[in-house]
Amino acid sequence: MDNMKLPVHRWYRYSAGYSSEWAASLMQHWGAQKVLDPFGGSGTTNLAAQERGIESIGVEIHPMVARIANAKLLWTEDADELRSRVREVLARTMEGRPVVIPSSPLVGKCYPNADSLHVLLRIRDAVLEQGGRDSISELLWLAFVSIIRACSPAGTAQWQYVLPNNTKSRVAEPMAAFAAAGEKFASDMEQRRKVIGAEPAFASVRLDDARTLNQVPDGWADAVITSPPYANNYDYADALRLEQIVLGEIEGWGDLRPLRDVLVRSATQNLGRWKAAEALESPLMAPILDEFLPVYDELSEVRKTRGGNKAYNGMLAGYFYDNAQVFQALRKKTTPGAKICYVVGDSAPYGVHAPVERWLGELAVAAGFKSWSFSKVRDRNTKWKNRKHTHPLKEGYLWIEG
Numbered sequence: 542m543d544n545m546k547l548p549v550h551r552w553y554r555y556s557a558g559y560s561s562e563w564a565a566s567l568m569q570h571w572g573a574q575k576v577l578d579p580f581g582g583s584g585t586t587n588l589a590a591q592e593r594g595i596e597s598i599g600v601e602i603h604p605m606v607a608r609i610a611n612a613k614l615l616w617t618e619d620a621d622e623l624r625s626r627v628r629e630v631l632a633r634t635m636e637g638r639p640v641v642i643p644s645s646p647l648v649g650k651c652y653p654n655a656d657s658l659h660v661l662l663r664i665r666d667a668v669l670e671q672g673g674r675d676s677i678s679e680l681l682w683l684a685f686v687s688i689i690r691a692c693s694p695a696g697t698a699q700w701q702y703v704l705p706n707n708t709k710s711r712v713a714e715p716m717a718a719f720a721a722a723g724e725k726f727a728s729d730m731e732q733r734r735k736v737i738g739a740e741p742a743f744a745s746v747r748l749d750d751a752r753t754l755n756q757v758p759d760g761w762a763d764a765v766i767t768s769p770p771y772a773n774n775y776d777y778a779d780a781l782r783l784e785q786i787v788l789g790e791i792e793g794w795g796d797l798r799p800l801r802d803v804l805v806r807s808a809t810q811n812l813g814r815w816k817a818a819e820a821l822e823s824p825l826m827a828p829i830l831d832e833f834l835p836v837y838d839e840l841s842e843v844r845k846t847r848g849g850n851k852a853y854n855g856m857l858a859g860y861f862y863d864n865a866q867v868f869q870a871l872r873k874k875t876t877p878g879a880k881i882c883y884v885v886g887d888s889a890p891y892g893v894h895a896p897v898e899r900w901l902g903e904l905a906v907a908a909g910f911k912s913w914s915f916s917k918v919r920d921r922n923t924k925w926k927n928r929k930h931t932h933p934l935k936e937g938y939l940w941i942e943g
Contacts, residue, residue, distance in 0.1 A: 548729035549616045555583040565589040577762035579751035580769045584610030587744040599746040610746040612683040615676045620727040627723030633667035645786045645793045651693040661715040688718040752866035757874045768884035770807035772860045806859025809851045817855040820862030828907040829900045843891045853890035868908035879943030886936040894932050898939050911942045
């Protein structure tokens with residue numbers, strides 16, 4: 542089932558992930574007691590674990606995404622208090638106070654109606670005034686974040702790019718959108734409480750790096766369910782740029798550099814000044830290096846013939862080096878018999894194929910896990926007419942036994 546039809550899950554759409562119902566069923570099938578998601582995103586795994594009475598920890602390195610996930614986990618708060626505070630925000634908004642408009646040209650492109658923009662920003666200011674007051678203030682923050690794109694006539698696709706040259710037929714009015722978001726949150730809180738109860742299983746999303754998992758106790762998890770970034774050049778740092786600009790956290794694209802420098806290197810934008818030699822010379826890459834180097838060398842030559850000259854060779858080197866570190870960390874944080882499921886897809890930048898599932902599986906075994914296998918779920922990239930290559934791609938489950 543689509544997560545966006547489920548209570549609480551639907552509060553904010555972030556990235557392509559997996560079905561929470563599938564994840565919950567897998568946990569139950571395994572008999573899991575403590576589930577870890579090293580690429581926690583907006584909390585799908587944690588919410589699914591609560592639905593089955595299973596403890597969970599998620600790890601997410603993007604500060605705003607981690608905040609979204611933790612706000613979702615506040616569904617146990619008082620729904621009527623949230624409704625009251627929504628009314629408080631709207632009353633403050635109606636006072637018509639002056640606002641500071643973000644300097645980014647993107648805001649003007651996405652909000653050409655000045656009156657609507659001013660109302661949206663007044664809601665923002667009223668929400669931010671409540672910041673740090675209590676847990677309800679985090680729910681108000683997420684309610685506001687959830688309407689930022691809905692209130693723009695621009696084609697602000699949820700994943701991942703803002704398309705100001707396209708227009709939407711339906712545009713939400715800010716005050717009505719915020720009121721509706723608040724009521725949706727409150728009703729979902731009440732519904733989830735009826736199903737799960739007022740004291741659900743422990744769940745936490747921690748701002749941490751999947752390559753170290755410093756905030757996860759050693760030997761804690763007996764199961765891992767996750768979907769790491771795919772090696773397909775999606776810029777995860779850019780996914781919430783519009784929201785961060787409207788909130789006043791950044792001014793533009795260039796301010797994302799510090800975040801890009803700490804993300805897993807699944808995009809060329811994440812490379813910065815990092816040198817691939819660090820990966821190629823590391824013993825962590827030894828299990829796949831003989832097979833990896835020809836791919837790396839071929840990409841090094843192919844990129845010279847392409848207009849973009851993108852460093853996909855360096856991206857792949859960083860991607861597998863980073864994931865080798867993730868598996869080393871996971872080995873320390875899981876029990877000896879832990880079960881792991883990675884939702885993964887392979888990659889073929891510039892038409893040069895990288896067998897992602899096999900290389901990740903071999904890196905996991907090298908980190909101390911017992912075995913790996915892969916089951917294909919579907920073909921990928923079959924609908925895009927502008928594909929730059931014809932190599933068939935797939936997506937599926939990488940199963941790792943501890």
